[in-house]
Amino acid sequence: MSEPLGREAGTGMAPKESRLAVVGAGSMGAQIAQQAALHGLEVRIHDLSHEQLRRGLEANRSWLRRRVERGRLPAEEMEAALARVRPAVGLAEAVSDADLVIEAVVEDLEVKRSVFAELGRLAPEPAVLASNSSTIGVSRLADASGRPDRCCNMHFFYPPLVMDLVEVVKGPATSERTVERALAFARAMGRTPVLLRREIDGFIxxxxxxxxxxxxxxxxxxxxxxxxxxxxxxxxxxxxxxxxxxxxxxxxxxxxxxxxxxxxxxxxxxxxxxxxxxxxxxxxxxxxxxxxxxxxxxxxxxx
Ligand SMILES: NC(=O)c1ccc[n+]([C@@H]2O[C@H](COP(=O)([O-])OP(=O)(O)OC[C@H]3O[C@@H](n4cnc5c(N)ncnc54)[C@H](O)[C@@H]3O)[C@@H](O)[C@H]2O)c1
CATH class of the missing domain: 1.10.1040.50 (N-(1-d-carboxylethyl)-l-norvaline Dehydrogenase; domain 2)
Structure with a gap:
């Protein structure tokens, strides 16, 4: 298990970013949050449906319990990793101190655009806003946020607790710095990122x-x-x-x-x-x- 990012401060390099917010706690969002928490990141997670939020966190507990039973995760690490994913009833509360926000809500352009608009208002100004969409390129969402240079796609695969790949997609307005931060975040979550330097349908x-x-x-x-x-x-x-x-x-x-x-x-x-x-x-x-x-x-x- 890798070290929590925040602990690497003092190496002479800029302190790494470690605060993640996930919006949407369905099949993808709940596990993305848990994967990050397993690697020491502090995560807030929000879903419009309180019931889905509860179910997502409960499903994570079952996944991790099976790992403990198979001897692949120490029991105390399971509790610590579960505790690092903190549910947030409101979006503002979820994203107020995030370095990176991953949007994993339903695959609907208008819903995603409205979430990006809200994130533009509520997330800290430097925060990166990433969409986990499988089909909607960031160029169709970024302008809604008012900070298109800090938006990108981070496409995880189902189930995110198992699948070791994240496609990071640079949209036409995405800055190089945003790409670097998204790649670093994916690695910090224990995932292997690949970079698409240009947005294309279907990604790779x-x-x-x-x-x-x-x-x-x-x-x-x-x-x-x-x-x-x-x-x-x-x-x-x-x-x-x-x-x-x-x-x-x-x-x-x-x-x-x-x-x-x-x-x-x-x-x-x-x-x-x-x-x-x-x-x-x-x-x-x-x-x-x-x-x-x-x-x-x-x-x-x-x-
Ligand atoms: N399921 C997959 O295999 C898969 C793989 C890669 C990427 N994706 C992408 O991930 C995203 C989510 O997919 P999923 O399978 O987890 O969907 P899902 O239906 O399981 O979950 C979506 C969640 O979003 C919540 N939601 C809807 N509107 C919201 C809002 N405005 N604010 C907060 N929460 C809201 C819903 O309550 C639901 O819990 C989609 O964009 C999809 O394309 C899915």
Missing amino acids: VNRILHMATQEAYRLLDAGVASFQDIDLAVEKGLGWPLGPFRLGDLTGLDVTYNARLQMYRTTGDPRYRPSPALEAKVRAGELGRKTGKGWYEYQRQES
């Missing part, structure tokens, strides 16, 4: 995943191989833990379909057009694990 990972998945569907639609054999080929030949069809069943085929559609509409690029086979699955309500059937059947365990 989803862009590559989308294209690889699209190619898999193209092979299926053309009758080149069965979906089972395409999965096997990708798993054994490329070393992916799950082939594209197994992965789609896990994520939800409706989610996969909507992501394609969104990319297709945003870019107008025919390469992103959703496959007819995928569309048929969605129309049939065969959405993957959550409906018991997608590409595979899940009555008992995965077939």
